[in-house]
Amino acid sequence: MTDLSDVFFLAISLVLSGNNDLLEIVALSLRVSLTAVGCAVLVGMPLGAAVGLGRFPGKNIIVLFFNAMMGIPPVVVGLFVYMMVSKSGPLGWLDILYTPTAMITAQFILITPIIASLTRQVIEDLHQHHAQQFRSLCVPRHVAILELLREGRTSLLTTAMAGLGRAMAEVGAVIIVGGNINHLTRVMTTAIALETSKGDLALALALGIVLLAMSLIINSAVMGLRNRAPSVIGTVS
């Protein structure tokens, strides 16, 4: 018992003292995941909106594909990216295996479907809700799209946060393509995995605490946004 409480206090002091190793790992985690989310938003949201508003053959298949991709295990994405960028892979010449770029790529693949899928849902619901009124008013198409994105702003931000949460928390993909190299590709989740297996519970726990705190922050931000957002459907019953 004393052992565990020692570990706990050591972890707390690591967090509070702003230990260099710890800060470096947290910073890389944030850099990788935020970049991945940024790219995923840039690609996923327009894609989701386009699919949501479009009517074309095969739309259902795309929707199904995105929905299926939402639940894909990170290790599978890791494996896929590994095979692509490893020396013998088709993208081996890029020489990005075991770099943050590879990690960003893996997380990007992991969360783009989530963002595209949720965006499609949001935009489609909003469109269904407003379509008649917009048609009646002859709202030009580009205005309609902008207005719908504006209407869905809270939900869309929530979507991005959900993506960030998943990216920060996953370990399977980044450990495969990043390799958990100290000072280079070591992020919070991979460090926790390593330090735990090495027996350095204090650092692992310290990172765990930081990760938990971030997860709490992200989730309470999401919850705060949800509570502020009135329901999409606001009609006279």
Next chain:
Amino acid sequence: MKDVCLDVEGKRLIDRVSLTLFPETISLFMGPSGAGKSLLLRLLHGLLSPSRGSITWAGRVLDDRMRKRQAMVFQNPVMLNRSVLANLTFVLRLVDNNHPHVAMELLERVALRQHARQPAMELSGGERQRLAIAKALAVQPEVLFLDEAMSHLDPPSVTLIEELILQQQRQGIKVIMVSHDLGQIQRLADEIFFVHQGQLVEHAVAQTFFANPQSFPAQLFLQSQSWSKTFYQE
């Protein structure tokens, strides 16, 4: 509107309806719930295309340019998730008439001025309907569709909005509306279209219709309504 049918998923929702509307009058569609009144309004306004038959306005098929001169208040008004005023200016911007005083004046006319800054999503049912009416007036339409646009209003608001509608009509605007309120129908309607199970079963001048309904569904409808009225008054 000539010989119009509307089929959805193999079901005939509107069945061979032909009718002609004349300017500067208030035409009123009535009939039991689910009869197809809202569908007829949406067909006329070009939000639905008929499966068969044709709809023309002054001899021409409705296009965007003509629809811009029409406005519709929906049975379930849709609001944008922003302030009452912003909902109105959204419409005013579309018709290039976005001056602050215009918006406030419109809100004044539907007695919503004090609510200008309030989020539209917070409005009560009756307030929503009044905002929807203000949005329709903002278009300065030549044809105004009102689909049970006053169903949630309290008596003073009903009087206010009815007065607004009559004023529109006096200015030469064509009003096409649906209502279930017999008192209101008798106050406003010039002519009645009685719809039953997707068919137009009766068309008459309002007074004639109430004095002497010809079709059996209309007779039944009016009887049950007057019966329930006596029932509730006793």
